[in-house]
Amino acid sequence: MILALAIPAILIKEPWGPLVLALGMLLVASFLVWTLLRRQSRGFPQPYEASGLLEVVLATSREWLWTIGPDGRFTFSGPISRELIGYDPSELLGQHYSRVMECEDLAEAIRNRAKREKPDSSWSGLVTACRHRDGRRILVEVSGRPILDGQGQVRGFEGTTRALDVPSAHDVASEETRAGVEAMLISRTLLTAFQPIRALNNGNVIGAEALTRFLSADDRGISPEAWFVGAASVGLGVELEMLALEAALSAAASLPEDLYVAVNLSPKACLDDRVPALLQGSSIPLERIVLELTEHHEVTDYGPLGKALAQLRREGLRIAIDDAGAGFSSMRHIVELRPDLIKLDRKVITGINADAGLRALGAAMVAFAADIGASLVAEGIETEAELDAVRQLSMNAGQGYLLGRPTVAREEWKLWSVPVHLKRPASGPTTGQHKRP
Template sequence: MVRASGERRWSRFRNRLASASTGWWLLIVIFIEAAVALSVRLPLAFGQSPWGGLDKSTELPGFLALLVVPLLVFAAWRVVRQQQRERNQAFQTSRLMDTVLHTSQDWLWASGPDGRFTFSSPACKDITGYLPSELLGRHITQVVDTRDLADARENWAKDGSNSWSRIVTVCRHKDGTRVLVEVSGRAVLDRDGKEQGFEGTCRVMATETARSCAEIPARIQALLTDGSIMTAFQPIRCLATNSIIGAEALTRFSGSEGVSPEVHFLEAASIGLDVELEILALRTALTTAEALPPELYVAANFSPRACLDPRLTAAIEESAIPARRIVLEVTERQEVADYGPLAEALAPLRRAGLRVAVDDAGAGFASMRHILQLKPELIKLDREIIAGIDTDPAQRALGAAMVGFSSEIGAALVAEGIETEAELAAVTKLGMTAAQGYLVGRPSLMPADWARWGQ
């Protein structure tokens, strides 16, 4: 504290010294100019030529020129002073921002239009486990599922706003754990109003702002009984025929605007009701899927632990959707220590026609273990691999390798998160089987949209 106070006093002394020094130099220059003017004017007053070289024809112009010089010097001094003040202000602002970045518990971030981080403050280490240097250039799906924020973004876009505030979602920590966070941000627009990226803040939900743990059981029990669970479908397009071949079921909760669906599953897991919620979400999805065109398959996310529950078999057998139209996407919500029981539980369903998919392949080691152990019929490539695949040679090489690998094991390869025509063209050229993403089709709760997918 004493040191900081001393530094401030020294800074003020230097500024005063610089100001006083500049003022003295100006007085010296003016004195010199006045002396030169008098040395010219006085000889002329007595009819003599100053310095033996000036005459009356040059008297007035010379004298005016001598008077202009101090004015120019004074103007230059004012400009220098203004620049000095601006530099001092910029330095102080920069130092203040640096202090905020290094002491704030809020994570300040920015991303480009391609969804890759262009800035990350040091607070990201405490929230995500990653250093800023590890996130720069990486896609935001490294730490958060953009689908979790999709509904919120749709809401503020409809209102004509380019910002959102305190969206509750789940952050994927480097160690594999899930962290409840609040995200606020805004779109960065150019002069034409076109999005150039996003910037905002993220913070771990504080104890006083997080919903009380005592309220979680009642809230989850209400979800299990009040029918507030809904299903949205997002189309999956075959790249060879350009037709819609399937739809992924995405769970939505009515009355939960601004809260990621993943938050509800995380809360349910905290009290041991995650499997119950997953079973209910699957039953709801299969019931809702009866309105889909009959040629489309239905893909639903399911955790490894939920796959071991006998109610999974009952839900599928009781559904009006035949097993051959159902794809079970195995997620990474829990670590699988022994794949034997998991494979054994899925075997009867697979013999009945059910297919298994591994979701977010390439996002972590767990998904690759799922592929090797489960031998799935579908592999869904994570957005981290797809984003920018049209411009990144390394990503294209990895994509090509996955095409060859999936072909060797007889699995279809689905590219997730397609958002640009260039990405779509790139994955098509590589020979991937299907594509899913906002460019192909956004999630929809409307049966009228689903009907068009079959046309």
């Protein structure tokens, strides 16, 4: 190195000295770069090894690894999402997590866990349900924690989701599930929360959807939907639905009398002989009851289902198809049953203000609903931009956190009879970000 510096200095006095000096400096620079790279490769191999390890984990893990930003949109998805919920990772990036999981279900599972454990910003082992691309519900276990910046502010969340095997009729897990559901049926420890449904032309509350909330002290962070999925897996799904229906109709007596009441039942439960007696014997007249069909699988024979509902419909009961646009089965329900209301799934509403494809689908559903004489309800409205978009498309009614969260507080239900007025929709294209619930 010394010679490399000294020789050009000596020869600089010659006419060709500057050329020699330039060559010498190039040699020195090359040597320094080579030395630096060699030291880095010796002293810091961990990042390269960690990167390789991460690739192995992502490729072999049976758990779905994910991260979401503070607005609830996916910023990363592991490859297992294809197998678990039918979406490629690239399809989820930028999408709100409500596309694959009900916001309120996850929030309820977190609240249930908080009742049993010391409050913490992290969570683990929450049992809830994910929505597959084809509309199926999949029982899953979710764990996660917040991602903090240098100032300790939450800038997102990271975690894992894994599928829980539906137990067979004779294994231990099945017996535990059965015992838990049977205990619930005996104790009847559940409540009904109501979420307001508003007319989009003036913002007034016109109805309320009944949502079951479980009070079992042994729920271990299980979401309401997971309770129903688990009950169905051990043959007690209809029994639990009957209990929830009875509780909802009883609680609905405290709602303002000018609101309709939407209650949820699967097609299988609709065939139960107890349903007419429960609906006709409640304190709510049939004209105020809307029966939402919640099944996410294809019904093979609509004859018995239509027959079971026909007399009730003649007496004033209205029928709604839930989660329209989430899969083939909901659209088949619409064609076969000609419902009075169509509830457009949140996956169609989320981001509709910024997605031309979703707006086109929304407009088509508005026209389709008008053709069959049905009212259209937009579910999952959570931003002002989404609200503006659905109003511009002339949808009849809306439901979502922006318009009112589910609540069990009866004093809040009474306020829903007070007229309100929504802001007029913007005339131009709308944009906006999804808020984390």
